[in-house]
Every structure is written in C-alpha cells, then in structure tokens.
Amino acid sequence: MHNVLDISNLSIGYRGKDGKPIPVAENLNFSLKQGEFVSVVGANGIGKSTLLRTLAGVQRKLSGEVLINGKPMGSLTPQELASSLSIVLTEPLPTRNLTVRELISLGRQPYTNWLGTLTLEDTEIVADSIRKTGLEALEERKCYELSDGQLQKVLIARALAQDTPVMMLDEPTTHLDLYHKVQVLKTMKEIAREFGKTVIYTTHEIDLAIQLCDQMLILDSSGHHFGPPCQHIEDRSFQRLFPSDLIGFDSRTGTFKIKN
Numbered sequence: 001m002h003n004v005l006d007i008s009n010l011s012i013g014y015r016g017k018d019g020k021p022i023p024v025a026e027n028l029n030f031s032l033k034q035g036e037f038v039s040v041v042g043a044n045g046i047g048k049s050t051l052l053r054t055l056a057g058v059q060r061k062l063s064g065e066v067l068i069n070g071k072p073m074g075s076l077t078p079q080e081l082a083s084s085l086s087i088v089l090t091e092p093l094p095t096r097n098l099t100v101r102e103l104i105s106l107g108r109q110p111y112t113n114w115l116g117t118l119t120l121e122d123t124e125i126v127a128d129s130i131r132k133t134g135l136e137a138l139e140e141r142k143c144y145e146l147s148d149g150q151l152q153k154v155l156i157a158r159a160l161a162q163d164t165p166v167m168m169l170d171e172p173t174t175h176l177d178l179y180h181k182v183q184v185l186k187t188m189k190e191i192a193r194e195f196g197k198t199v200i201y202t203t204h205e206i207d208l209a210i211q212l213c214d215q216m217l218i219l220d221s222s223g224h225h226f227g228p229p230c231q232h233i234e235d236r237s238f239q240r241l242f243p244s245d246l247i248g249f250d251s252r253t254g255t256f257k258i259k260n
C-alpha cells in the first residue's frame with residue numbers, strides 16, 4: 001500500500017502576538033499508508049488536536065512538510081484539499097437547525113455544483129453513510145433534538161459522505177457509551193479496510209485503540225513514537241505516558257490499572 005500522508009520535520013503550534021512561534025510539538029516524522037486505521041494518544045494539552053488541525057489544513061504548520069499523496073499540502077486548492085481529506089472537529093456546529101440527512105448531505109459539498117444540487121450518486125452515498133453509522137431512525141430529526149452522542153455519529157456520517165481517501169476525527173467517541181464507542185470505532189476500521197481509506201483519530205481511550213488500531217502515534221513530553229500497538233507495548237511507551245503515582249500500564253492485558 002502506498003503512503004497517503006508523509007509528515008517530515010513537522011513543527012506544530014501557535015504564534016504569539018509578536019508573531020513568534022510557540023511550538024507545541026516539533027520534529028514530527030511519520031507516514032500513513034492507504035487503508036490504515038491510526039490513533040493519536042497522549043496527555044491533555046500535549047498537542048493531539050493541534051496536530052490533526054494542522055494535518056487537515058485548518059491551522060498553519062510552524063515548519064516542516066506535509067505531503068498528501070506525494071503533493072505538498074500547500075499546493076492543493078481548497079477544492080482538492082476537501083476531496084482529499086475530511087475532518088470531524090470537536091467544535092460546536094454553526095447551525096443545528098438542519099435535519100440529520102441535510103447535515104450529512106453537506107459532506108457532498110466539494111462535489112456538487114454551486115447550487116448544492118445532489119445527484120443520484122450523491123443521494124446514494126448519503127444514504128449509505130446513514131446506514132453505516134446506524135442513523136436511519138434519526139434521519140428526519142432536527143440536529144438540535146439530538147443527544148451529544150447521536151450528534152457525534154451524525155458528524156462522523158457527514159465525514160463519511162465526503163468520501164475522501166483520508167478521514168481525520170478529533171475525539172470522535174467522547175460522548176458515546178462504551179458499546180457505541182466500540183461500534184463507531186469498528187465501523188471506522190471497516191471503512192479503512194473495505195474502502196482503503198486512511199483513518200486517523202485522536203482519543204483518550206488507549207485500551208480500545210490498542211485493540212483496534214494498525215498504528216498508534218504517541219505524543220509525550222519526550223517527543224513522539226509511531227508504530228503498531230504491540231511495538232509500543234514492547235518498548236514500554238505506554239508506561240511513560242502518565243506520571244506513575246496513580247496508574248500503571250499492565251503489558252499483559254494492554255490496560256491501565258489503578259495503583260493501590
């Protein structure tokens with residue numbers, strides 16, 4: 001499988017009022033292949049959302065290079081970028097007045113004409129995204145009537161409808177109960193497998209990520225570590241993720257345990 005994202009010497013962060021860079025993470029190097037299901041984990045404030053936002057072009061990188069299918073991200077037009085990658089952020093929706101189906105249909109925007117008219121193919125893709133996320137019963141409901149967990153699924157369905165080779169999701173399962181977390185993650189993994197899409201998401205549910213992901217990017221104070229979960233377990237990377245006074249990582253079960 002070929003690389004769809006190549007990240008080299010990437011620095012991410014913000015700029016102060018004087019324009020000086022305030023780095024959050026530096027010298028990031030990793031590549032994502034077609035069809036991989038990848039998570040980004042790390043403590044609060046370490047830079048997971050900043051990384052995803054930078055990779056999606058929502059915020060500027062400080063330095064380094066991001067290649068999408070071999071092309072520098074900066075060289076893509078907004079239209080090309082929108083048909084290359086989709087992103088689900090944690091920010092509140094600008095409008096919740098749309099129905100579930102209308103909101104999911106917005107995912108087709110990069111492909112529709114300026115009137116936003118959906119073709120038969122667009123309508124089929126929208127219906128398929130609704131089916132894959134199990135939202136059939138909510139299709140005609142207004143978004144303001146939904147619970148946070150239901151809305152989270154709708155946003156994932158909108159990204160699915162965008163039908164891009166790369167899907168990025170910032171904490172997509174935060175509001176879901178355990179059963180629906182696993183359901184959504186398994187759906188995302190199936191999408192990666194079946195349709196050869198690359199799915200990258202940020203999460204605090206490390207034990208689920210260990211069970212499901214092909215690759216994990218760990219951000220910690222010492223830098224970043226990229227590889228399959230078993231390699232991180234072998235390298236004891238999870239042990240270094242948090243201070244050891246309260247919790248410890250059990251390599252046998254792949255879970256964190258509370259210390260007595």
Ligand SMILES: Nc1ncnc2c1ncn2[C@@H]1O[C@H](COP(=O)(O)OP(=O)(O)OP(=O)(O)O)[C@@H](O)[C@H]1O
Binds near residue numbers: 045046050051
């Ligand atoms: N708009 C902003 N301007 C300046 N600094 C910011 C801005 N947004 C976030 N930061 C800082 O960047 C750092 C990384 O934040 P980020 O939201 O990427 O972390 P995170 O790993 O996603 O955290 P969490 O797990 O809590 O969601 C934090 O120190 C945060 O305070």
